[in-house]
Amino acid sequence: MISPCTGTIVSNEQLSRTIWLLRVEAPVIAQQVEPGQFVQVRVTSTYDPLLRTPLSVHDSDPDRGTIDLLYQTVGTSTQLLSNYREQMRLDILGPLGKGFTLPTGPKSSFALLVAGGIGIAPMLLLARFLMANQVSTRLLYGARTASDMVRIDAFEKLGVTVACSTDDGSYGVRGNVVDLLADFLQSGAGGEIFACGPTPMLKALQSLARERELAAQLSLEAYMACGLGACLGCAVAVPGGGYKHVCTDGPVFAAWEVEL
């Protein structure tokens, strides 16, 4: 029987104006987690905020028994999370959801990771798994401005080739990350796409993938209560009508599976 676990915080570091990196001891999750899965953290034992906060797992170290969560302070819950200090205990439930499907066979030996903003969060663990499977991995990473870009060094340390774009051109090329991807594909390169970011970005990427007939997996975000498939709050429309649920059918979907 799995219970929500309580892990001791190893570190909680501010990386940019709004992005934080939290490392917490959670040995069972560290062992089990697959790239693209998420956890539900409870930031307070009081009733406000009431619900848990879903966060994708950024990295895991099964030997040390720790997981890393990369999060942006966007609301009350994430603000409260940024107040946690080392040695404090955090209530975590997970790993949850269906993560990325890793490519198998020589045909898909190139992976293109496309991240927009905090969509960088699930990409590091994915890159770690891909590199371990000898998949040549390239990260295309877009953000608003240079100071919002985090963790590039961690990807480079794994041997991932990184290309960046910023809206204001302060780092990498000026423009958005989907244009960066289109330019890259123009050069004749290919590979399976793994993407995470804001919905407009994923929508643009979805049509690009359709145009070029490329396989793409999208990691989605949704408001959810339970994360367990019970509340049915995190509905995402599917082509032809009806809904799937981000928490249990996803958060990762094949691009053709969902209507954004």
Next chain:
Amino acid sequence: MVVDLSVSIGSLQLKNPVLTASGTFGYGLEFRRFGNLGALGGVVVKGTTLQPRAGNKPQRIVETAAGMLNSIGLENPGVDFFLTHYLPQLRDLGVTTIVNLAGNTIDEYCQLAERLQQPGIAALELNISCPNVKAGGMAFGTSEEVVYQVVQAVRRHTKLPLIVKLSPNVTDIAAIARAAEAAGADAISLINTLLGMAVDIRTRRPILGNVVGGLSGPAIKPVALRMVWQVAQAVKVPIIGMGGIMTASDAIEFLLCGASAVQIGAANFVEPTTAWRVIDGIAEYLEQQGIASVRELIGSLQI
């Protein structure tokens, strides 16, 4: 000291007074990794309709102060899918299964009740907060006459214990409860969610895709307690209380106000082991207080 946690809801015997509320615990199976479902007083499964329903357009959930609003829209795979896919598993696990049924016409409720006359189903819970299509979409549960009609009709189509789940969005909850009792309800459960709304000032739009939704969580507990207490004065049939129960002491408050059992709702989302913890907590309280049976608590509020 061994305390007796068993209660009865009409002819329905429960091993303890803690059930999980419809729509907050899926079909129970989603929570089997957190505890033994057979140890719960019962599981009230997701609101079930005759035909599959896709549910409302997103956004379906929004967090509010000490609570949440939802407008799921009764998404469910339909009664036949429930009977073939979920019921056999619940039966095998020894779960006391109560099915919450929802219809848009009295005839739909009756058809559902007949389809659900199956081994492994312990009782029915009638969701009367649904819009009555033939009466212009006004909820069944808001009129004494309509409540009487729908309960009486369903009563004729089932031998199972019939629980009627009341909407709190009414002027006089006690009058509605009396109508349900007079029409043959074996028990009353309350409260369903309170109708609410949330607004985004940046976009100047309602946050929920459905504009309005149902409020649940600790924010509604005082309202729920008051309504349970009022209904307990008004009817003789047993009451199942719910609304914002997070802990055993919350549950005990409902028992004192006259509920014979309780349902855990939004708390399942926050802490999936809540129902089991509440059972343990009630037992602990009885031991500490030297009370032999949980039945002694029911309605024992001193005014």
